[in-house]
Amino acid sequence: QVQLVQSGAEVKKPGASVKLSCKASGYTFSTYYMHWVRQAPGQGLEWMGIINPSGGSTSYAQKFQGRVTMTRDTSTSTVYMELSSLRSEDTAVYYCARPRSGSYYVDFDYWGQGTLVTVSS
Amino acid sequence: QSVLTQPPSVSAAPGQKVTISCSGNSSNIGNNYVSWYQQLPGTAPKLLIYDNNKRPSGIPDRFSGSKSGTSATLGITGLQTGDEADYYCGTWDSSLSAGVFGGGTKLTVL
Numbered sequence: 001q002v003q004l005v006q007s008g009a010e011v012k013k014p015g016a017s018v019k020l021s022c023k024a025s026g027y028t029f030s031t032y033y034m035h036w037v038r039q040a041p042g043q044g045l046e047w048m049g050i051i052n053p054s055g056g057s058t059s060y061a062q063k064f065q066g067r068v069t070m071t072r073d074t075s076t077s078t079v080y081m082e083l084s085s086l087r088s089e090d091t092a093v094y095y096c097a098r099p100r101s102g103s104y105y106v107d108f109d110y111w112g113q114g115t116l117v118t119v120s121s
Numbered sequence: 122q123s124v125l126t127q128p129p130s131v132s133a134a135p136g137q138k139v140t141i142s143c144s145g146n147s148s149n150i151g152n153n154y155v156s157w158y159q160q161l162p163g164t165a166p167k168l169l170i171y172d173n174n175k176r177p178s179g180i181p182d183r184f185s186g187s188k189s190g191t192s193a194t195l196g197i198t199g200l201q202t203g204d205e206a207d208y209y210c211g212t213w214d215s216s217l218s219a220g221v222f223g224g225g226t227k228l229t230v231l
Contacts (some may be wrong), residue, residue: 044123045166106221114165
């Protein structure tokens, strides 16, 4: 069965960076893009970006350009999302999500359990 | 401010029907498939509808989706207390080259 298992909660100070992981299993890793979506406390869903595990190409939301980096390790079927220059507004639950269609479509049939990132001095 | 516009809240009695609207433009809803998600408190969103009107395996036919022009609608019939949740629409925006979501709609089953 398909599973996306994310790394544990993080507490960071403003200005620091955080790197989250999402380990995929139960399907062929390289054939499905992976998206990252975040949700601030009490707020809605916010799309951050996408990575193609096959070639490593990425596309990021303009809001996060210059601050986010998505990478993958095909040997462990894991994708990573690093967010730098953290500020309090980055406090959120971060999800990795697999699109049902396999590509850039926002049709996520599998989600990780979420990773809470808290940014506080 | 979300790219897609949803009503903040809707409510209806058990057994009744409710619809949730999602409005966008030609760059997003008008030319791309729409998906709908249900999010219960403290859990990850769950895919209810994809490709505008298709249901994943296991989603009851009480849930339906439709799209017309630059708007989409989620319908829920035979409301149950367990349907109380936040509902989000999502799609790809070809101009932004980004995924976009609505701000979410909180469903209350009175």
